Amino acid sequence: MKLQVKICGITQTDQAIAIENAGATAIGFICVPGTPRYIAPEQIRLITQQLNVERVGVFLNADIDTIRETVEISNLNVVQLHGKESPEFCQALRSLNVKLIKALRIRSQEDLAQAQNYHAHVDVLLLDAYHPQQAGGTGLTIDWTMLKEFNPTCEWWLAGGLNPENILEALALVTPHGIDLSSGLENAPGDKNLERVHQLFTCLKSYQNEGW
Numbered sequence: 075m076k077l078q079v080k081i082c083g084i085t086q087t088d089q090a091i092a093i094e095n096a097g098a099t100a101i102g103f104i105c106v107p108g109t110p111r112y113i114a115p116e117q118i119r120l121i122t123q124q125l126n127v128e129r130v131g132v133f134l135n136a137d138i139d140t141i142r143e144t145v146e147i148s149n150l151n152v153v154q155l156h157g158k159e160s161p162e163f164c165q166a167l168r169s170l171n172v173k174l175i176k177a178l179r180i181r182s183q184e185d186l187a188q189a190q191n192y193h194a195h196v197d198v199l200l201l202d203a204y205h206p207q208q209a210g211g212t213g214l215t216i217d218w219t220m221l222k223e224f225n226p227t228c229e230w231w232l233a234g235g236l237n238p239e240n241i242l243e244a245l246a247l248v249t250p251h252g253i254d255l256s257s258g259l260e261n262a263p264g265d266k267n268l269e270r271v272h273q274l275f276t277c278l279k280s281y282q283n284e285g286w
């Protein structure tokens with residue numbers, strides 16, 4: 075199966091198109107007001123109407139009505155839940171008919187064990203690094219050696235501090251179905267560095283050529 079590559083925290087149309095052309099399979103938008111990469115639904119729509127790949131909205135403890143309205147206005151087809159949303163909440167979101175990603179912030183095997191409560195209710199489990207104050211986009215990495223035995227019954231994607239310098243080291247230790255990158259490809263929050271994006275896809279070509 076081809077590795078899924080989500081690039082998150084997009085705020086500019088030209089960068090979104092360049093990142094899609096570079097090989098991303100999903101483009102992510104931060105729908106969390108008050109955070110540095112936040113982008114309003116009407117602005118997201120202007121970008122998503124130009125895209126042909128998956129269009130992901132990232133939410134943090136939002137209610138179902140807010141998520142539904144944002145999905146409709148923004149023309150999203152994937153929802154990523156990055157807060158303390160319960161398995162029951164994930165199940166309720168199935169009514170929206172979007173692909174559902176649940177992020178778990180991992181600092182221990184106990185955090186990882188939470189995955190078993192979610193895999194029946196979502197399409198993808200996304201493992202991100204834990205930070206005591208910030209919900210995401212922290213640039214912190216997970217201790218990848220903790221994930222060696224991780225093998226849920228649904229797809230799983232790796233996130234947290236990935237960048238062109240460390241991606242091959244991570245993928246030598248674990249074999250996720252997808253990867254998700256944000257701050258490791260930025261000039262500043264919300265402003266992607268396209269040179270680093272191209273460096274990433276050059277690294278990934280060598281990974282795919284090795285038969286993964």
Ligand SMILES: O=C(O)c1ccccc1N[C@@H]1O[C@H](COP(=O)(O)O)[C@@H](O)[C@H]1O
Pocket residue numbers: 082083102104106109110111132133134156177200202209210211212213214233234235236254255256257258
């Ligand atoms: O990026 C943000 O600002 C953000 C805000 C609130 C929730 C999630 C957020 N980003 C997610 O964080 C991970 C990893 O980011 P990084 O590569 O470590 O910078 C990614 O899944 C983003 O969707």
